[in-house]
Amino acid sequence: MGEEQKEKDLRKEARELFKIFFGKSKDIQKATTQTVKEITEKTLKGVQPSKEKVKEITEGIVEGIQETRKQMGGRLESVVKTLQDLTSKATSGLMEVVSGVIEGIEEVSEREKREECLRYIKERRSITFFDPNRDVPDEIIKEILNISALAPSGYNLQPWEVIVVKSKDKKEKLKEICYGQQKVEDASANIVVIANLNAAEEHVDRVLESWVELGYIKEEEREALWEQILSGWKSPEKRKRKAIRDSALFAMCVMIVARYFGLETHPMEGFDEAKLKRFLGIGKDRIVPMIIAIGYRHPEKELLPRAYRFTFEEFGKIV
Ligand SMILES: Cc1cc2nc3c(=O)[nH]c(=O)nc-3n(C[C@H](O)[C@H](O)[C@H](O)COP(=O)(O)O)c2cc1C
Incomplete structure (x- = not known):
């Protein structure tokens, strides 16, 4: 051999x-x-x-x-x-x-x-049963959100904002606004993801400043680019689409990063947006694409198996 x-x-x-x-x-x-x-x-x-x-x-x-x-x-x-x-x-x-x-x-x-x-x-699963007795420290939540802010966005405008609803009384009120979804109360916190429809006007200067500082663009290019970015946000429809799209990418990152910290999440669209805005003082120039409940999984409750997922053959093609 x-x-x-x-x-x-x-x-x-x-x-x-x-x-x-x-x-x-x-x-x-x-x-x-x-x-x-x-x-x-x-x-x-x-x-x-x-x-x-x-x-x-x-x-x-x-x-x-x-x-x-x-x-x-x-x-x-x-x-x-x-x-x-x-x-x-x-x-x-x-x-x-x-x-x-x-x-x-x-x-x-x-x-x-x-x-x-x-x-x-x-x-990652949408967890219905959170452990109501386990708190996620504010520092961890902030870390998850800071890491998630590395999400991409059109022209790096980062049109997302969040309000984290964590106190017991505020969670109770939020549960009502979410049509009684129990997970809102059981989760350690609820991250209200907000899409800022004025992100272009509010963020463009800071973004361009960073690009000049880092040498992405020359000082003399700044103004033309400013015009170009703002023109993309002119129509209310485009504004809405861009702000919601980028905020949803941010939200997805939150759910994945939470897993790294051993946490579970549940995205929710089931809420009365008008009531929510009044409750949290969110202005008319903001939209709430979703709320993400976050916390630890209940140790004794079992989650149903993941429901059917369409496969590439069903939802895609390569051309
Ligand atoms: C934007 C969005 C909103 C959702 N809203 C709710 C909701 O209000 N209540 C709820 O029970 N589940 C909600 N879900 C969870 C979905 O039902 C769940 O993601 C889907 O059934 C797939 O299950 P999985 O996340 O465990 O894979 C939402 C999901 C997304 C992405």
Whole structure:
């Protein structure tokens, strides 16, 4: 058997062993430790392993981790720590194997982090049952909103505004305005997303100033651009469309970023807008596209499975 084949077998063995151990213990740290131990004892028999062998073992374990990742969820930092502990106890041969594994795990850990972003989108649901006893600190809410403000908007005009309704008495009143939706009261807070129909006039100077400062445009281009931006907001219809569109992008970010903080959300259009505006003192030059309830999921209530989603074949085409 050629060297190349032997290494492939070694990798396969490490991968399969990892999966078996993980299947038994459902514990990634334990499974990794067992795999490293078993492989070094059985295959290397105290021989200083070659770089290629270390690579094969590492890749095998990493492949095993990848395949079982869905069951594990979460990141892999804790595994790296376990392996570092192992390293200090190990023999020199084992140390090489372990450092190889650590390198491999760091690589997949990076990939895991990127995949986490997809998880936030896939796991987001409109949660009906919030835990009425858990508060989300104001600082976390502010952080979520500041991160969400990185959302894109036409000419970077950022036409969104928010009022966070958090106090008990205000939530009770808001629940009434939302036709009695219980989640309004149970959620820790409700983010009233507001589309500012005057965003062009109110924000354009600050936006252009930043563009000049950063060298996006030259000072002498500022005025013409000012005219161009404002002309896009001339008709009431365009104004409305732009302000609502950008605010909705911001709102989507809020729901995804909330997942990062372990929070749940529920967007709502079921409210009496005229009453809401009176209640919160929102002017005629503002529209409320939605309210987002935010909080922790109730620990005992179960959510129904996600309802039907149309697929690309049904809603799209590539031309
Ligand atoms: C703009 C908007 C307004 C919504 N308004 C309400 C509402 O007032 N009450 C409610 O129970 N659900 C409301 N929903 C939630 C939708 O019913 C829910 O998103 C949809 O059924 C898909 O379920 P999922 O979010 O769990 O995937 C709203 C959703 C959006 C995007």
